[in-house]
Amino acid sequence: ISAVAVHAQDFRKKMSRFVQQAVMEQTFSDRRTADTRGQVLMAFVQVQPADADEVLTTYGCKKYAQLNDICIAAIPLDRLTSLAQQPAILRIEANPCSEAQMDTTVKVADILPIYTADDQHQAFTGKGVVVGLMDIGFDLTHPNFYDVTGTHYRIQALWDMLSTDTIGSSFPVGRDYVGQEELLKHQYSVDSPTQTHGTLTLGCAAGSSYDTPYRGVAFESDLCLVSNAVGADSIYIATEDRYKFTTAVDALGFKYIFDYADAQGKPCVASFSEGYTPYMDEDDQLYNDFLEQLCGPGHII
Numbered sequence: 001i002s003a004v005a006v007h008a009q010d011f012r013k014k015m016s017r018f019v020q021q022a023v024m025e026q027t028f029s030d031r032r033t034a035d036t037r038g039q040v041l042m043a044f045v046q047v048q049p050a051d052a053d054e055v056l057t058t059y060g061c062k063k064y065a066q067l068n069d070i071c072i073a074a075i076p077l078d079r080l081t082s083l084a085q086q087p088a089i090l091r092i093e094a095n096p097c098s099e100a101q102m103d104t105t106v107k108v109a110d111i112l113p114i115y116t117a118d119d120q121h122q123a124f125t126g127k128g129v130v131v132g133l134m135d136i137g138f139d140l141t142h143p144n145f146y147d148v149t150g151t152h153y154r155i156q157a158l159w160d161m162l163s164t165d166t167i168g169s170s171f172p173v174g175r176d177y178v179g180q181e182e183l184l185k186h187q188y189s190v191d192s193p194t195q196t197h198g199t200l201t202l203g204c205a206a207g208s209s210y211d212t213p214y215r216g217v218a219f220e221s222d223l224c225l226v227s228n229a230v231g232a233d234s235i236y237i238a239t240e241d242r243y244k245f246t247t248a249v250d251a252l253g254f255k256y257i258f259d260y261a262d263a264q265g266k267p268c269v270a271s272f273s274e275g276y277t278p279y280m281d282e283d284d285q286l287y288n289d290f291l292e293q294l295c296g297p298g299h300i301i
Contacts (some may be wrong), residue, residue, distance in 0.1 A: 007104075012084070022077060043094035048069065051088035053065060062074040075092070095246060113295065136195040155223045156264075158189070159227070174190075193235075201273045206219060226257060246283070265278050268298060
């Protein structure tokens with residue numbers, strides 16, 4: 001085996017299989033209908049911390065977050081191979097966006113005792129806590145997302161990743177809406193014509209009950225939402241943007257929720273009711289490590 005072939009083998013070992021797929025598509029794009037020019041891949045990049053800014057800038061990448069040696073960055077597809085060959089780059093990972101999974105709902109949960117204070121704990125109703133939820137298909141106008149009187153609106157912020165109203169947005173996809181006026185003007189997440197899962201899961205987690213006997217667990221919590229994208233949302237995603245919607249963007253969604261809670265000085269529990277089939281366990285290591293570093297006191301997924 002030639003030295004060149006061995007080198008090629010080595011740098012490909014730095015890539016998850018989905019990233020390798022992106023490289024192959026870019027390499028052979030002139031033989032297919034797909035044109036990858038100008039496209040970027042949102043990915044986790046494990047890099048020597050001191051070299052991160054220099055090496056990512058050199059290869060035209062835009063960094064969106066960094067926790068120690070793990071960055072989340074937009075990588076031009078045509079620079080992906082060159083980036084991976086740099087000694088400072090240790091690993092590049094991404095996997096396709098997740099899928100809604102509604103068939104494993106917990107049937108029985110012994111919740112009622114937590115609403116009554118005793119010698120062991122205070123009454124837990126969600127008051128003073130941010131419930132963060134990343135999902136698809138939100139009805140922001142639903143009465144369950146007001147308080148029980150229907151007068152106090154509880155959703156505080158939403159990052160809608162599928163929004164095309166991105167003027168002034170600092171996000172790699174979509175934009176956020178903050179405050180009652182902006183949220184109620186937006187009314188629904190972009191994918192709401194075909195998705196409703198987020199309204200369901202948010203109601204289960206934190207619905208107030210309004211004028212019904214059915215309420216969510218943390219019915220007095222503040223709410224911070226991320227409307228991400230799943231495979232079925234491809235109809236809302238421009239072809240040239242398809243590699244932006246990856247597990248790396250979902251990780252930014254969790255960071256958005258925790259950053260909001262931190263700004264309010266409140267603890268946060270974030271819920272995520274989606275899933276996907278990973279290529280291989282080791283291809284999700286940076287995703288797992290990034291989320292683990294996000295979690296800690298007051299930050300629970």
